[in-house]
Amino acid sequence: xxxxxxxxxxDVHASSExxxxxxxxxxxxxxxxxxxxxxxxxxxxxxxxxxxAETDFLPFMDTWVQRHGKPTTAEAFExxxxxxxxxxxxxxxxPAGRGPFRWQDWRSACNGNFGVSGLxxxxxxxELDVRRGSGVIWADKSPAYIRHIPLLLKHFPTAxxxxxxxxxxxxxxxxxxxxxxxxxxxxxxxxxxxLTAHRQCSNMPERCLELKFxxxxxxxxxxxxxxxxxxxxxxxxxxAVLSQSVEQRGFAAGRNEIVRDNFSKFETRLTPRxxxxxxxxAWQTMQALGYKPVRAEQQATLSxxxxxxxxxxxxxxxxxxxxxxRGVAAAxxxxxxxxxxxx
Numbered sequence: 001x002x003x004x005x006x007x008x009x010x011d012v013h014a015s016s017e018x019x020x021x022x023x024x025x026x027x028x029x030x031x032x033x034x035x036x037x038x039x040x041x042x043x044x045x046x047x048x049x050x051x052x053a054e055t056d057f058l059p060f061m062d063t064w065v066q067r068h069g070k071p072t073t074a075e076a077f078e079x080x081x082x083x084x085x086x087x088x089x090x091x092x093x094x095p096a097g098r099g100p101f102r103w104q105d106w107r108s109a110c111n112g113n114f115g116v117s118g119l120x121x122x123x124x125x126x127e128l129d130v131r132r133g134s135g136v137i138w139a140d141k142s143p144a145y146i147r148h149i150p151l152l153l154k155h156f157p158t159a160x161x162x163x164x165x166x167x168x169x170x171x172x173x174x175x176x177x178x179x180x181x182x183x184x185x186x187x188x189x190x191x192x193x194x195l196t197a198h199r200q201c202s203n204m205p206e207r208c209l210e211l212k213f214x215x216x217x218x219x220x221x222x223x224x225x226x227x228x229x230x231x232x233x234x235x236x237x238x239x240a241v242l243s244q245s246v247e248q249r250g251f252a253a254g255r256n257e258i259v260r261d262n263f264s265k266f267e268t269r270l271t272p273r274x275x276x277x278x279x280x281x282a283w284q285t286m287q288a289l290g291y292k293p294v295r296a297e298q299q300a301t302l303s304x305x306x307x308x309x310x311x312x313x314x315x316x317x318x319x320x321x322x323x324x325x326r327g328v329a330a331a332x333x334x335x336x337x338x339x340x341x342x343x
């Protein structure tokens with residue numbers, strides 16, 4: 001389905017009684033859990049525009065404004081923009097086609113609101129070229145915000161959140177295949193972060209929608225209908241068609257269609273011992289989300305010492321693998337960037 005077959009975005013000059021919701025929408029989830037696929041599908045909708053790169057800078061904005069106050073003057077805004085660009089790796093992934101980034105244009109897009117919400121919304125509207133009152137929903141796909149749902153809702157009281165969850169066993173397989181991550185640390189982090197987000201989302205069904213990656217693969221139309229209903233959007237059959245590849249790593253890398261059997265890979269890629277370790281470390285969350293363990297029977301723990309040891313192991317592996325391809329300096333930059341994406 002082409003864009004011409006969709007209705008034009010609504011030009012809204014609505015009263016407060018009939019305002020059209022224009023966002024924000026936040027797509028969150030653990031790394032390697034389908035957030036890119038979901039962004040690719042939702043981007044088909046003419047009333048949705050999703051930032052092409054992950055932001056992850058909302059916590060930085062919140063801290064900066066608390067420490068320095070709102071950057072209301074041009075001088076303060078320039079300093080804020082400079083500090084943010086040094087602290088965040090968004091610009092490493094920003095599409096080149098957007099042209100040079102101008103903080104002056106960003107400041108103008110804030111529309112006089114220099115609080116955290118205004119700064120963030122102004123940034124998104126500038127990057128997406130979405131004007132207020134257009135009826136277009138602005139959205140951000142940043143998996144790391146799974147750990148900051150209360151912060152999202154604090155600054156955006158009308159925001160809606162889609163939390164996508166993937167089976168921890170496939171998540172761990174994918175983390176190891178893509179980045180060489182230790183499956184024990186991946187399982188432990190999945191168990192903690194997903195359970196926290198699940199509980200937060202369950203308490204606010206009008207604000208948060210949770211879906212499973214496996215169900216999105218098996219019946220994308222049904223899941224996208226759910227999302228459209230949640231976002232007050234009309235559903236189009238074309239939403240369930242992936243127009244281009246969204247994945248550079250893993251089993252779906254380079255594929256320009258939904259790989260519908262891209263689940264339960266763990267059955268042939270994990271040893272019984274590895275399966276037991278993963279399920280034990282994520283047992284409680286698997287129970288809460290309806291994933292059935294096949295070997296574990298109770299929750300296990302990972303000591304703080306072991307967590308730090310495995311974190312160091314993952315970091316050393318990333319830098320070492322990056323050095324072989326990029327050199328020392330580039331490898332260190334890659335590691336810093338990866339920490340933003342995958343922790």
